Amino acid sequence: xSYQDQPIGVFDSGVGGLTVxxxxxxxxxxxxxxxxxxxxxxxxxxxxxxxIRRYTLQTAQLLVKRGIKMLVIACNTASSxxxxxxxxxxxxxxxxxxIKPGAAAAIxxxxxxxIAVIATEGTVRNGAYERAIRELHSSxxxxxxxxxxxxxxxxxxWHDGEIVExxxxxxxxxxxxxxxxxxxxxxVLGCTHFPVLSTAIQKIAGxxxxxxxxxxxxxxxxxxxxxxxxLSRQSDLPRSCQFLATDAPERFxxxxxxxxxxxxxxxxxxxxxx
Amino acid sequence: xSYQDQPIGVFDSGVGGLTVxxxxxxxxxxxxxxxxxxxxxxxxxxxxxxxIRRYTLQTAQLLVKRGIKMLVIACNTASSxxxxxxxxxxxxxxxxxxIKPGAAAAIxxxxxxxIAVIATEGTVRNGAYERAIRELHSSxxxxxxxxxxxxxxxxxxWHDGEIVExxxxxxxxxxxxxxxxxxxxxxVLGCTHFPVLSTAIQKIAGxxxxxxxxxxxxxxxxxxxxxxxxLSRQSDLPRSCQFLATDAPERFxxxxxxxxxxxxxxxxxxxxxx
Numbered sequence: 001x002s003y004q005d006q007p008i009g010v011f012d013s014g015v016g017g018l019t020v021x022x023x024x025x026x027x028x029x030x031x032x033x034x035x036x037x038x039x040x041x042x043x044x045x046x047x048x049x050x051x052i053r054r055y056t057l058q059t060a061q062l063l064v065k066r067g068i069k070m071l072v073i074a075c076n077t078a079s080s081x082x083x084x085x086x087x088x089x090x091x092x093x094x095x096x097x098x099i100k101p102g103a104a105a106a107i108x109x110x111x112x113x114x115i116a117v118i119a120t121e122g123t124v125r126n127g128a129y130e131r132a133i134r135e136l137h138s139s140x141x142x143x144x145x146x147x148x149x150x151x152x153x154x155x156x157x158w159h160d161g162e163i164v165e166x167x168x169x170x171x172x173x174x175x176x177x178x179x180x181x182x183x184x185x186x187x188v189l190g191c192t193h194f195p196v197l198s199t200a201i202q203k204i205a206g207x208x209x210x211x212x213x214x215x216x217x218x219x220x221x222x223x224x225x226x227x228x229x230x231l232s233r234q235s236d237l238p239r240s241c242q243f244l245a246t247d248a249p250e251r252f253x254x255x256x257x258x259x260x261x262x263x264x265x266x267x268x269x270x271x272x273x274x
Numbered sequence: 275x276s277y278q279d280q281p282i283g284v285f286d287s288g289v290g291g292l293t294v295x296x297x298x299x300x301x302x303x304x305x306x307x308x309x310x311x312x313x314x315x316x317x318x319x320x321x322x323x324x325x326i327r328r329y330t331l332q333t334a335q336l337l338v339k340r341g342i343k344m345l346v347i348a349c350n351t352a353s354s355x356x357x358x359x360x361x362x363x364x365x366x367x368x369x370x371x372x373i374k375p376g377a378a379a380a381i382x383x384x385x386x387x388x389i390a391v392i393a394t395e396g397t398v399r400n401g402a403y404e405r406a407i408r409e410l411h412s413s414x415x416x417x418x419x420x421x422x423x424x425x426x427x428x429x430x431x432w433h434d435g436e437i438v439e440x441x442x443x444x445x446x447x448x449x450x451x452x453x454x455x456x457x458x459x460x461x462v463l464g465c466t467h468f469p470v471l472s473t474a475i476q477k478i479a480g481x482x483x484x485x486x487x488x489x490x491x492x493x494x495x496x497x498x499x500x501x502x503x504x505l506s507r508q509s510d511l512p513r514s515c516q517f518l519a520t521d522a523p524e525r526f527x528x529x530x531x532x533x534x535x536x537x538x539x540x541x542x543x544x545x546x547x548x
Contacts, residue, residue: 040325041315047521051314121525152426163444166437247321251395 005235007032007242008222009068011059014042015155015252016192017074018259020098023215024072025241027223030232032239036063038274040247043151045120045191049081052122056082057089058274059246064090069231072222073097076191076214077120080128094225101221102188102214103132109210110186113140116175116209119190121146129190143182144190147171154193157258164200172204189213196259244270279509281306281516282496283342285333288316289429289526290466291348292533294372297489298346299515301497304506306513310337312548314521317425319394319465323355326396330356331363332548333520338364343505346496347371350464350488351394354402368499375495376462376488377406383484384460387414390449390483393464395420403464417456418464421445428467431532438474446478463487470533518544 008028010021014037021035038044038059044052056078060071070093073079073086079097087095106115106129117129124146133142149167158164176184187209189195195213202211226232233239245252249269256264282302284295288311295309312318312333318326330352334345344367347353347360353371361369380389380403391403398420407416423441432438450458461483463469469487476485500506507513519526523543530538 040321042320046316046525047314051521149423149426149430149432152423156423158423163437163440166440170437247325251320 002234003069004231005032005233006067006069007034007240009060009063009066009071010035010074011056011063011071011078012075012192013038013044013078015039015255015259016151018256019192019195019213020072020074020215020218022260023219024222027216027219028226030239031226032233032241034063034066034068034242034244036244036272037246037252039245039252040274043120044075044077045122045148045151047122049126052078053082053085056086060086060090060095062272062274064093069093070222070225071095072218074192074218077122080123080126094229096218096222096225098192098214098218099128099132101217102190102212103129103136105212105214105217106133106186106188107136107140109212110140112183112185114182114184115140115142115186115188116184117142117144117188117190118147118150118171118175118194119144120151121148123190129188141182143175143179143184145171145175147191150197151191151193154196155255157255159196159258160200164197165204168197168200168204172201176205176209184209186210186212242270243268244272246272246274276508277343278505279306279507280341280343281308281514283337283340283345284309284348285312285330285337285345285352286349286466287312287318287352289313289529289533290425292530293466293469293487294346294348294489294492296534297493298496301490301493302500304513305500306507306515308337308340308342308516308518310518310546311520311526313519313526314548317394318349318351319396319422319425321396323400326352327356327359330360334360334364334369336546336548338367343367344496344499345369346492348466348492350376350466351396354397354400368503370492370496370499372466372488372492373402373406375491376464376486377403377410379486379488379491380407380460380462381410381414383486384414386457386459387411388456388458389414389416389460389462390458391416391418391462391464392421392424392445392449392468393418394425395422397464403462415456417449417453417458419445419449421465424471425465425467428470429529431529433470433532434474438471439478442471442474442478446475450479450483458483460484460486516544517542518546520546520548
């Protein structure tokens with residue numbers, strides 16, 4: 001197998017990154033993928049930066065041993081604290097996160113220059129979106145809010161309906177509608193779990209606020225990088241897509257089916273130890 | 275320090291076990307405690323039995339090294355799968371879980387012999403409550419339900435109000451009121467997080483259903499064991515209570531304050547690596 005025909009590694013703390021994988025599979029129909037969910041140690045969103053860096057490096061090294069040609073960190077929390085240390089530790093392959101593409105999409109979407117961000121506690125505490133957005137445009141106004149419960153709702157498979165809307169409203173009302181001198185026209189879904197709740201989020205946010213998720217923009221960034229580095233897959237054999245989890249493959253398969261939109265069975269999930 | 279004056283170790287995957295610690299501190303005002311929350315690797319409720327056993331043994335060994343005279347597994351998930359292997363691995367100290375005391379309390383509370391249990395996915399899948407209850411009384415009828423989202427609500431500090439009641443109702447209505455030939459008069463809170471939501475749970479369950487939590491009954495079982503094995507603390511110096519976490523002490527202190535009912539600050543939480 002030529003180097004270009006090797007798969008792209010996609011890593012997340014659990015199942016949320018499957019929204020990014022779904023976009024990658026749509027935008028890059030000829031590429032193969034290995035997805036690894038660190039389900040034994042999720043969620044990363046409530047852990048300290050040091051712990052997240054250590055866990056992310058372990059999982060990345062496992063994927064490198066499996067022969068990936070590129071690594072996508074499909075987890076906002078891990079991207080926010082571990083991207084640079086990973087790029088240093090793995091100079092042999094390109095490593096791409098979801099924060100910068102998400103920040104670029106936010107800048108493209110906003111007209112008022114007022115941007116709201118929802119994410120896990122870890123991502124918000126770290127301030128990664130604020131930094132990435134301000135690097136592109138220094139004069140925007142940004143407000144962020146940790147919405148930890150949305151992760152649990154997404155994983156429980158409660159994706160719409162009254163309860164989801166009530167939880168979303170409790171988080172979003174103060175952020176979007178009751179912050180003085182802040183009139184956002186753009187809401188960044190700064191956690192890869194959140195796109196599965198986007199119908200409820202859009203309903204509460206209202207029609208004047210554009211939702212931005214980093215899945216599509218990350219897929220476009222990956223496509224561009226593959227072309228630029230001449231890494232696109234050459235083989236005309238069907239592409240492969242392999243799934244690995246560090247724990248509980250039955251649960252992974254059940255939730256992955258909801259996130260990907262096609263059925264995965266438990267015995268398609270490889271169990272790996274870290 | 276004499277052996278009797280050593281602290282009792284209390285272990286949980288995170289903060290939920292603090293409801294058990296609170297009961298222990300009330301029932302045993304002269305005993306010292308070390309509480310360890312494995313916050314880096316929580317939640318245990320969605321992990322496989324092997325992983326839970328491995329993690330629980332590591333944390334127990336750390337507490338043994340700190341010189342505990344007894345260990346309380348204040349986590350239903352860990353008690354359900356790891357109690358026996360822990361008792362084998364640590365023959366030098368008594369190890370007590372929360373499942374058996376909870377099962378005994380359920381048998382004492384029920385008149386109809388119909389018992390409902392809510393717990394994490396891991397505890398329900400494992401069937402530990404059913405086994406423990408049936409060991410005490412073989413002819414009862416038991417139905418269980420995994421209520422994973424209640425853990426996230428408890429940790430987010432959303433303990434009552436409309437959203438909590440709606441989530442509780444979505445889980446409890448089918449279990450308590452719409453299961454054919456099942457008329458429970460007793461609901462076991464089979465996760466140490468759930469007692470902080472008990473007002474909402476009682477409201478949805480209705481006045482004819484008795485809530486049973488294992489915190490008080492576990493504290494009584496510990497008191498009995500201390501007496502029987504002549505392990506009660508002798509010193510008349512004030513008792514100590516030490517807190518350890520494997521990650522994110524700031525978050526631990528914030529949630530612990532809500533669970534314990536008195537203020538803990540971040541610098542009272544020791545950070546340990548596992």
